[in-house]
Amino acid sequence: MADQALPDLITTPSPVPPATAETKRGPTVPPFDYVIFGGTGDLTFRKLLPSLYSTFRDGLVEPSSRIIGASRAAMSTETYRARVLEALERHLPAGTLEEDSCRAFLAQIEYVELDALGGSGWNTLAALLDSGNDNVRVFYLATSPDIFGPICRQLQNAGIINGKSRVVLEKPIGHDLGTARQINHDVGQVFQEPAIFRIDHYLGKESVQNLLALRFANSLFDPLWNSRYVEHIQITVAETVGVEGRGGYYDRSGALRDMVQNHLLQVLCLVAMEPPSHLATESVRDEKLKILQALAPITRDEVVQRTVRGQYRGGAIDGKAVPGYLDEPGISEDSQTETFVSLKAEVHNWRWAGMPFYLRTGKRLATKTSEIVVQFRPVPHSIFPGYSSSDLIPNKLVLRVQPNEGVHLHMMAKEPGPGGLRLRGAVLNLSFSDTFKQRFPDAYERLLLDVVRGNPTLFMRRDEVEAAWRWIEPILEGWREFDLRPKPYVAGTWGPSASVAMIERDFRSWHDEVSPEG
Numbered sequence: 091m092a093d094q095a096l097p098d099l100i101t102t103p104s105p106v107p108p109a110t111a112e113t114k115r116g117p118t119v120p121p122f123d124y125v126i127f128g129g130t131g132d133l134t135f136r137k138l139l140p141s142l143y144s145t146f147r148d149g150l151v152e153p154s155s156r157i158i159g160a161s162r163a164a165m166s167t168e169t170y171r172a173r174v175l176e177a178l179e180r181h182l183p184a185g186t187l188e189e190d191s192c193r194a195f196l197a198q199i200e201y202v203e204l205d206a207l208g209g210s211g212w213n214t215l216a217a218l219l220d221s222g223n224d225n226v227r228v229f230y231l232a233t234s235p236d237i238f239g240p241i242c243r244q245l246q247n248a249g250i251i252n253g254k255s256r257v258v259l260e261k262p263i264g265h266d267l268g269t270a271r272q273i274n275h276d277v278g279q280v281f282q283e284p285a286i287f288r289i290d291h292y293l294g295k296e297s298v299q300n301l302l303a304l305r306f307a308n309s310l311f312d313p314l315w316n317s318r319y320v321e322h323i324q325i326t327v328a329e330t331v332g333v334e335g336r337g338g339y340y341d342r343s344g345a346l347r348d349m350v351q352n353h354l355l356q357v358l359c360l361v362a363m364e365p366p367s368h369l370a371t372e373s374v375r376d377e378k379l380k381i382l383q384a385l386a387p388i389t390r391d392e393v394v395q396r397t398v399r400g401q402y403r404g405g406a407i408d409g410k411a412v413p414g415y416l417d418e419p420g421i422s423e424d425s426q427t428e429t430f431v432s433l434k435a436e437v438h439n440w441r442w443a444g445m446p447f448y449l450r451t452g453k454r455l456a457t458k459t460s461e462i463v464v465q466f467r468p469v470p471h472s473i474f475p476g477y478s479s480s481d482l483i484p485n486k487l488v489l490r491v492q493p494n495e496g497v498h499l500h501m502m503a504k505e506p507g508p509g510g511l512r513l514r515g516a517v518l519n520l521s522f523s524d525t526f527k528q529r530f531p532d533a534y535e536r537l538l539l540d541v542v543r544g545n546p547t548l549f550m551r552r553d554e555v556e557a558a559w560r561w562i563e564p565i566l567e568g569w570r571e572f573d574l575r576p577k578p579y580v581a582g583t584w585g586p587s588a589s590v591a592m593i594e595r596d597f598r599s600w601h602d603e604v605s606p607e608g
């Protein structure tokens with residue numbers, strides 16, 4: 091979109107163009123007022139506003155809805171709209187920003203200058219919200235978690251919470267169990283649990299939700315989905331990006347807190363949980379909680395054997411040189427923060443007893459890929475002349491979360507041709523993008539509207555967050571106690587060699603070492 095179009099775009103409201111049958115993804119949600127605290131932050135500009143725009147363009151949003159950005163920076167609504175436009179241009183996939191719907195979207199955005207800790211901005215916000223509409227009110231806290239409590243208290247004092255109000259808490263919810271409990275307590279003083287939406291955007295990813303469909307809408311997998319048939323499971327979330335200007339936050343956090351405590355454990359829950367009796371919020375959450383509670387603690391004494399920490403050094407990603415972690419802005423020069431973690435977890439219950447789950451995540455790794463690998467046990471006996479049972483490569487189900495969402499089943503097949511029966515490994519591929527022609531919405535699109543719908547199924551309940559921290563804490567303590575420093579790895583690789591050694595000690599290997607293609 092050309093720059094000279096900007097003034098006209100942001101001052102001339104026009105109705106949202108009607109969605110066509112191809113673009114509309116469902117019924118509109120009730121009209122809403124979305125107040126985004128941290129309205130000028132990276133998350134808001136990179137993810138929240140582009141996702142809200144996409145839902146607008148797809149015809150899911152009532153025209154009387156409003157989006158109100160709030161933060162301390164002094165600026166007019168006009169200037170804010172111009173910044174939103176820049177963000178949409180920069181962060182939406184090419185070709186998806188449409189002039190008419192963008193103009194209408196921008197016209198529904200307001201800005202309020204406000205300090206979370208108090209001041210007159212709260213009266214301005216109250217006046218704006220009190221303009222007679224009956225919209226659902228969403229308060230999205232896209233700020234550092236230490237001001238979640240103060241923001242909720244200000245909302246209460248300003249008298250702007252009504253029966254149609256909800257609050258969304260961005261991750262991380264705390265830095266450890268104590269701070270998570272404090273945040274949950276402070277927010278819980280103001281909002282009832284059903285009105286609190288703790289977001290984990292991995293639960294909004296299409297392919298993560300597809301895990302529910304794969305497991306519970308097919309009869310094929312469940313009989314095999316246990317340690318009698320599954321040999322081990324791997325969950326990998328590999329990124330090629332570094333800390334992307336978030337060094338200040340990341341250096342205090344690290345990969346275990348930033349990724350494992352939330353995203354990887356939530357995915358593990360969906361992989362491992364029992365079938366909920368129906369797809370109702372509390373049934374799903376109850377089953378996830380049981381998994382978190384069944385996770386065998388990695389005690390302080392076990393951290394050396396069962397966890398690996400890494401930190402990237404300079405290297406190359408996609409043929410381009412990238413700096414090491416210690417040279418990134420905002421990182422302390424002698425930082426001991428891990429940018430990579432791999433660990434071996436166990437779920438102590440009837441279904442999974444004695445079978446490991448290997449989890450791994452890191453920044454500046456070889457490729458961007460998130461996947462779940464279910465490794466099945468070998469056949470008990472070979473009937474094929476010339477093939478022992480160990481020659482028959484055991485089945486493996488690979489669920490690709492991103493990119494190239496899909497399911498790959500590794501199996502043995504007969505090599506075509508006359509004569510004897512020769513066997514060879516083959517892969518059955520189901521690519522979701524080839525099968526379903528629709529656009530894959532960003533995870534936030536679904537979740538932002540679920541808040542308005544009042545559907546918290548894909549959000550974390552208080553006890554889940556606290557159970558996850560309870561499992562993470564002994565690992566952090568063990569690292570501290572044994573002064574387990576992160577091992578260096580070259581950017582563009584698969585992390586420290588100790589991670590490979592950890593899984594190879596169990597006579598297994600990471601999926602990428604076997605087949606980088608999927």
Ligand SMILES: NC(=O)C1=CN([C@@H]2O[C@H](COP(=O)(O)OP(=O)(O)OC[C@H]3O[C@@H](n4cnc5c(N)ncnc54)[C@H](OP(=O)(O)O)[C@@H]3O)[C@@H](O)[C@H]2O)C=CC1
Nearest residue numbers: 128129130131132133161162163205206232233234260262
């Ligand atoms: N960026 C990302 O990709 C992701 C971020 N998150 C989480 O989301 C949260 C926000 O992250 P991010 O956007 O990166 O952070 P930024 O530092 O970019 O943004 C912080 C925002 O909070 C506002 N803010 C800070 N203090 C106050 C205050 N006292 N009163 C009102 N507004 C305030 C800032 O505006 P101003 O200074 O003008 O007040 C700014 O808009 C963090 O908890 C982060 O961990 C989670 C997942 C991904």
Ligand SMILES: O=C1O[C@H](COP(=O)(O)O)[C@@H](O)[C@H](O)[C@H]1O
Nearest residue numbers: 261291327329331348349353460
């Ligand atoms: O929450 C976070 O997630 C991103 C990775 O998300 P993805 O959708 O791109 O896989 C990660 O980069 C960031 O550090 C973390 O805070």
